[in-house]
Amino acid sequence: MDEERAWTIATGWMSTLADLDGASAVLEWDRETVMPPGAAEARGSQLATLAGLRHRHLLDPAAQPALEALGASADPWRRASAQIGMRERGRAERVPEALVRSLAEASSRSVAIWAEARASGDVRAWLDALVPVVALTREQGHALADGGDPYDALIDLYEPGTTHAMLEPVLADLAERVQPLLDSLADRGGPTLPRGPWPEAEQMAVAQEIALDIGFDPARGAVGRTAHPVTMALGPGDTRLSTRVDPHDPLSCVMAVLHEGGHALYDQGIPQDLRRTAAGDAPSLGAHESQSRFWENHVGRTAAFWQRLQPALTRAFPGAAAGLSADDYVRALNRVARQPIRVESDEVTYDLHIILRTRLERHIILGDMEVEDLPGAFDEGMLSLLRITPGSPSEGAMQDIHWAAGIFGYFPTYTLGNLYAAQLAEAFGDQVGPIGEVLASEGPSPLLSFLRTHVHVHGRVMDTPDLMRQATGHTLSADPFIAHLERTYSTTASLS
């Protein structure tokens, strides 16, 4: 088939997929921000209908010859789009529809039970609902792996091009080097900010200001508020990010907007004319998380950032912020503490939580461990990695939604994001200058330019390991992250 004709057919096929993905994202954004409780069932049905139509369209045989023809294109964008399209079709073909439906039903039921069980502490109910989810997810993993490693096949859904064999040595190295750092930092306490109140409307105004300051384009997106911060791609020219607001803690909102802002800048930086092709996205969740963590941890934890933000804070919170210096914010941010909840943990301990989950979920998927053993193994792991014991299962194995939702292989992408962010920050330091100094003298725009050039514009043309090697000159490594922790927390220590 003539390549131009193949590209026309393929872009038509892909843009329908992009429209359905965008429409689903609109439905999800609305659900998180405005939807009344009475609409939950109908919204679920609408999303399922769109997913079913997407599945049917994905497998449309008419696309096959065009994708095959483009697989040999000299244009890397076209080639990548064809490969991604064929990969998605291959997955959809390997996993029978009945399995997809059973998994969706079992996880939807299990998530509902998990939410109640976590609140009430009912481990039994949670485990009973989890058993069929795990059985079906194992089946899915084997179907996708086609004889290979089922956990790798699940990782591949979220982090194409990365395997457990690539990950494990880096995670082991990371655990070993974080633990002594944690021993030296944890529980030494530190200052906190005044409880305010820090009025909510003003926090949202500051969040908006931060998003614009780091380069978010409001003509192609919007900033909202949700219980759980999130970024969603609702289509080309429509990137939504949300933050949370705690009236007694402004740090939570600021860090959330930097984190989600990092995701949103990535989304806005992908070439817009190719946004509706299969390559018009990030190559993986780890790549996406590298952007959010870059802004959150490598920008948001610097004194330079808080100095820049201080006039806005003083204006917005004349009461609560009175007399606070940039260093006060940084010190309050960079408290290190051993505590059991992943999402509330600091930058030093965070990855230990992930390492534990990665190891456990791999055993579960490979069948080396049964659901029944999860709570005990979780607590043992917490003790050996973090040297604490969760106060209850709700603070232990039951704390996260992922497993209940049938999401296995996703957890490692959080740590990949942290490691890649540190690698990118190091590369920026080498090529441009120390982030704090650049921020103080030129503001955030050199940072965004760097990420645009080295990451965003490439879309999904390469898998993440190649993209990051090209951007940073190095393969995956814990070194820059450890160096960043040592630098950040020795600075914080000297401040406190």
Next chain:
Amino acid sequence: MDEERAWTIATGWMSTLADLDGASAVLEWDRETVMPPGAAEARGSQLATLAGLRHRHLLDPAAQPALEALGASADPWRRASAQIGMRERGRAERVPEALVRSLAEASSRSVAIWAEARASGDVRAWLDALVPVVALTREQGHALADGGDPYDALIDLYEPGTTHAMLEPVLADLAERVQPLLDSLADRGGPTLPRGPWPEAEQMAVAQEIALDIGFDPARGAVGRTAHPVTMALGPGDTRLSTRVDPHDPLSCVMAVLHEGGHALYDQGIPQDLRRTAAGDAPSLGAHESQSRFWENHVGRTAAFWQRLQPALTRAFPGAAAGLSADDYVRALNRVARQPIRVESDEVTYDLHIILRTRLERHIILGDMEVEDLPGAFDEGMLSLLRITPGSPSEGAMQDIHWAAGIFGYFPTYTLGNLYAAQLAEAFGDQVGPIGEVLASEGPSPLLSFLRTHVHVHGRVMDTPDLMRQATGHTLSADPFIAHLERTYSTTASLS
């Protein structure tokens, strides 16, 4: 086919249509409330993709035998659903897809040109873009009419069961009886409210309070703010209404929330378990408008309503509302004036605007009049019906979006809504008591109960003429509306 089996197949088919309609409504609601400007093109593409998938699903041959089997069901809801389903399929079959696409493209282009032309006063540009829209709409009308009257076929899209022959005598009677009333009322002036400001956040809070007071269920819907007030059905359990806010005029917001609240109560009153079947909707736009106009004109223009609202107003607007009585609001609301803009016109003149448009658009569709002649004919009609001359084409034939969007046959539904609302209000008066007195003694709930019982619960089981005859005991007539105007405006006159 066994009826139960047919119903299972038909409800499956209908619920996919309902999901696609709901998803499209979510996309539209988001577009009106949050969407950034940069997303306009992508959102258009998403909506077009959903429309295309809907069209394909609508024509799915697998549904035909089930619908045919249900056409003979003894259950009126099932029978109506089957008939509506077959009517929709018939329309989709009669109008070729190429025509649908051409019409969508021509109207989308024409609407964009209209918006600019109305702002700049460029009649030529508007007319040139309108010519192909009219040609295609005529074609659509003839295709739908299948040898019958093409204007009736277009009316039938919005007001099934009503023909121009049923309408015209009532419109003529209405015009004749409104004109002397207008002569006696217009331009006698009257008091206005203070310009405030009436703060926007407080107006939204009052709007929310009004919606709850008249019976809107916030667990199954939400109240938002848009430039143009609107009500949208986003799915069972999700009815959104919006109001506008003008900081110098609280009446605009209050009347909008009553109007949209009327639509929303109707939507929430349709039996929820049948909401996703074809009969789970209003039978026509005129029926829907009867509900919005009922609350807006027969409740919102009474002194009893404003007495009820006064504590909220005084609390929300301690400055602007100080010293105002309920009668002050009613008097300010019920000013009558000849002015050219339909959407700003009072209750007395409103239908004259509609009568003019209905006559003109019928001539256009039948081919008795060409696009070129619209501006002149419009001004002549304004002179003869309203005795004014628009100051410019932007205040004349070019003021409304409808024709530019290829929407012909829709205008009469506004007047049908006004007439049916008055017929329902009269029936309420006969069966329960005078609205003002009931409102003062029992609040709005008897009104809602009456509408629920006589209109809402029936969904789309009957066409509107039958539904309204059953609810009011009368066929379409201008008598109750004229009586309402005479009563309202003689009362207002005595107040002023």
